[in-house]
C-alpha cells in the first residue's frame with residue numbers, strides 16, 4: 001500500500017541540529033518543514049496541516065511553551081517536546097502543556113525517529129475510517145448522495161457548502177486553516193480568497209442553525225481557521 005509521506009514540523013533554533021535532524025527525517029521518508037523560532041512555528045502551523053510536530057522548548061521570539069499551548073488549543077496533532085538535559089521541571093511542564101512525548105538533548109536522530117514512528121502509529125489508530133454516512137447528533141451526512149439532513153430535514157446546501165461540511169466533519173476536532181479549506185473546498189490557493197471561506201462558513205452555519213458564539217458543530221479557531229466537533233450527548 002502506498003501512503004502519503006507524513007508531514008513533520010521541526011522547530012529548533014540551533015541551526016546545526018535543525019539541518020542535521022531535518023535531513024535525517026527526510027531520508028527516513030518524511031516531509032519536513034523546519035522553523036527557527038516560535039513565531040515562524042506558529043506561522044507554519046497556521047498555513048499547513050502537519051501529522052506531527054517536534055518542538056524545542058527554549059526558542060527565541062515565542063517560547064516553546066507558548067507555541068505548544070497555542071497548537072494544543074487548536075489541534076490534536078502529536079507533539080514531541082525537546083528539552084535541555086536534566087531539566088526535569090521542563091519535561092513535566094512540557095507534558096502538562098499537552099505534549100505527547102519528550103526527548104532530552106542531546107538525542108540521537110535514530111531515537112527521535114523511533115518516537116516519531118510510535119506516535120504516528122498511535123495517531124493512525126484513532127483516525128476515523130472513511131464512511132458513507134456520518135451522524136453527529138441531529139446532523140446526518142450522506143456522503144455518496146451529497147446530502148445533509150438536520151433533524152431529518154434535508155438541508156439546501158450549495159456544492160461548496162456541502163464540501164466544506166464534509167471536509168470539516170470527516171475529522172472532528174481537527175483544525176483546518178482557511179488556506180487548507182480554500183484548497184480542499186474551492187480548489188484554488190490564492191491568499192485573497194481565504195476570506196471567501198469565512199462567508200461559506202457563515203452561510204453553512206445559518207443553514208445548520210449553528211450560533212458562532214455558542215456553536216454546536218462549527219467552531220472558530222482564533223487566528224487559524226475552523227474545526228468541527230460532534231455535539232456532546234447527555235450521557236457523556
Ligand code: CA
Pocket residue numbers: 012013014056057058059
Ligand atoms: Ca533552543
